Amino acid sequence: MVTAELELNPSSLLTGDINVPGDKSISHRILILASLANGVSTIHDLNEGQDVKHTIDILSSLGIQITENDSKTLTVRGGSLKEPNENLYVGNSGTSIRLMSGILAGMPFSTTLDGDGSIRKRPMGRIIEPLEKMGAVIECLENDGMAPFRIDGGDLKGIEYHMEVPSAQVKGCLMLAGLFAQGQTTIVENVPTRAHTEEMFEELGLEVEINDNSVTVKPGRPDSFTYQVMGDPSQAAFWVVGAAILEGSKVSIKNVYTGRERTGFIDVLKRMGADITQDPLANDLHVSFSGKLVGTVVEEKEIPGLIDEVPILAVAAACAEGETHFKGLGELRVKESNRLETIVSEIGSMGMNAEISGDDLIVKGGKLTGGKVNSHGDHRIAMSCAVAALVSAEPTVISGWEAVSTSYPDFAADLERLRK
Known part of the structure; x- marks a missing residue:
């Protein structure tokens, strides 16, 4: 199978309105x-x-x-x-x-x-x-x-x-x-x-x-x-985190499904200091950069409600002050990749300071450097690395980019529309 690559340079900010794919x-x-x-x-x-x-x-x-x-x-x-x-x-x-x-x-x-x-x-x-x-x-x-x-x-x-x-x-x-x-x-x-x-x-x-x-x-x-079918909150999470970690960003994600146990990632990001508001009538999410995020503890009981968003939350944690501790991530080992190991190996190769302890993931905030990464056929790893690339010091090359076709084929095009 032909493997696609995406090369991304750092961005100054994300701004604009976006519709994510249906849930x-x-x-x-x-x-x-x-x-x-x-x-x-x-x-x-x-x-x-x-x-x-x-x-x-x-x-x-x-x-x-x-x-x-x-x-x-x-x-x-x-x-x-x-x-x-x-x-x-x-x-x-x-x-x-x-x-x-x-x-x-x-x-x-x-x-x-x-x-x-x-x-x-x-x-x-x-x-x-x-x-x-x-x-x-x-x-x-x-x-x-x-x-x-x-x-x-x-x-x-x-x-x-x-x-x-x-x-x-x-x-x-x-x-x-x-x-x-x-x-x-x-x-x-x-x-x-x-x-x-x-x-x-x-x-x-x-x-x-x-x-x-x-x-x-x-x-x-x-x-x-x-x-x-309303917009997928798991796809919205990439833009929410992107706007929360890029200074000057302001993004609105339109018509997002916010059913039970689907917005746990928003609760975590708000604890970390992200400025996120929800419009209950239009089902829109509005995100503005509000300063550096701070680390938090994500308890095991929270994980089922944000299991798909852990990779992009790890990117947020890598950009935060202090330590973020995700507890009870064993289920990530049996996703499209061994997602727990892949988070550490790939986002880690971009400069994230992280370690696995049993089924826990501990991320210490710092600065991302960019580099060469591989999606391992996992769409969420590919898109998380793309968001991490925006705040990295150097360009990032993501191989296995074709994995995003699993859930968000137009991700790269939407990224180009929002980035400045």
Whole structure:
């Protein structure tokens, strides 16, 4: 595969208004729910990254008719899924493989799910175990608890499942399976995770009961709908941090989704001294540089609500006064890369002073120097290094830049529009 490079010089500031791509997590879920709906649904502002395209391709392989009307709108004709003629390939999309497994567990046919080398290293036992308890038969074809695996779906029964590892993907998988189960399905969480799936179930009229630490689903299908996907807060985080660390910056990010457990990174940055305001009516985020940030402690209980933003928060910590301590980051080891190690190796090569202690990350503030870095195929590492490059003393070259196509293909173009 051809590897792309991006070379960035330091910037003086970021300024302007920006619209980030549609929320990636919601895009996956709304496509799946539209495929189950009775009738034709219309979706606006879907995320255009490769991860979501894999979900579209999978649904198409299962017989769902998806039509792109223009660059911002598509229609989905819901109905019965059909047995595919070939294995279903998810690329490196953990969301695709875990959410689709929930649906396929309830289908009266067999399917095999597979992905790239990254997916084959990521833990799937966390969905396989509860789906088997619900009645699905799942066989891992190469390594236990990992892709590729075959799902023999069929009659499911509702269960009560206590999640050991906080994961919105696992919760979403089981909630989707619950739509096809006999009786109700309850998922109990020790730590709250992102609530996309339950919010969308509720909005679309599905039977769901949401409590402080649990969610209960009853079987059913939604009616067709029209849905607008709001901007992805995980992508907004790059511009929020960029504006917070570049003197003189002032950026507004338009129409950003701010659902439960999605804005933890904002809370952390405010503790560090960032000037961030939220417009609850327009759902806009406004960020202005307000001086040097200061270090903080990010507790383990906060991590599920900001797990995807840790790389860019590490950049903020590298530019802050004092020490920032992130606790309980073990889940980062099983992302697109070993994200915990990659943060330290790549942003560290740009001058960040950081160390790993168990599952904790400790960053000591200082000055970034720039240099040559590698994304390791991880979109969030690539974009975090790009923001770090803006405040570095020397130019930065990021190899593996093509990774940003996973979630934010136009990141470099948007960066050029904002930087001065």
